[in-house]
Amino acid sequence: MLLPFCHSCLAEEIDPELKAKLMQAVAEADSFVDEFDAQVWLMQKSAVLERFVKDPDDRLFLLRHIHREAKRADLPPEFVLAVIQVESHFDQFALSRVGARGLMQxxxxxxxxxxxxxxxxxxxxxxxxxxxxxxKHYLERANGNWAEALARYNGSYGKIWYAEKVMVAWQKNWR
Incomplete structure (x- = not known):
């Protein structure tokens, strides 16, 4: 479904500093096929990510790297965003009670x-x-079954609660 796009509406809402940072991020975003796609994706995801990461430079840095690594592994970047939201709430220094570390625990x-x-x-x-x-390894092992792959990733194989949390985050925020 195509939605109408209003360039003048967008220009009024965008902070000039953020626009400059986004332009730089797009220039450095080597995992995108098209520059316009990069601009749109980074802007959309940055708006959602602001809840978790306040600094625009940090958001764009994070989004560029998430997109690059997700694409390298042949994963949807939006799904990786949902996993990170559930795993660490985008805290790069997150440490779980069992010792899992960082954004993706x-x-x-x-x-x-x-x-x-x-x-x-x-x-x-x-x-x-x-x-x-x-x-990606667990997704291949699960023959494309996201729920099973997520349960394996989280160490909760045989249970659905973790996969449901990721799917809700994906549907609500990143899709």
Whole structure:
């Protein structure tokens, strides 16, 4: 469905500083096929992400990296946003009671499994690379079944509560 687009309406609502930052973010957003698509996606998602991340520079940095890593792993970036919302509320320094770390709540044992003990899971790019790769692995293992893949990712295989939380976040905020 196409919605009407009003350039003058958009121009009145956009903070000039945010517009400049968005232009820079788009220029650095190498995972988009089209510059206009990048502008629209970054602007739309930035508006939603503002609830969680106040600083516009931080939001655009995060969105560019989420988009890049999701696309690298062949995942929908919007779905990765929903996972991060549920896992950490976009807190890059989140630490769970069981030791999971960062935006996508990666368990440290993964570093040892792949021989990269010095990786910093609180580092945004590292965390996203691990998280998207792990999620994609579980999605393939589950033959495309998102609920099963999410339960495996969260360590709650056989239960649906986690998948439901992610699906609600996706439907409500990121779709």
């Amino acid at each position: 990666i368990m440290p044992f993964w570093k040892n499994e792949i021989g990269r003990e010095t990786d910093n899971l609180m580092h945004i790019e590292t965390n996203l690379r691990y998280g998207c790769t792990i999620l």
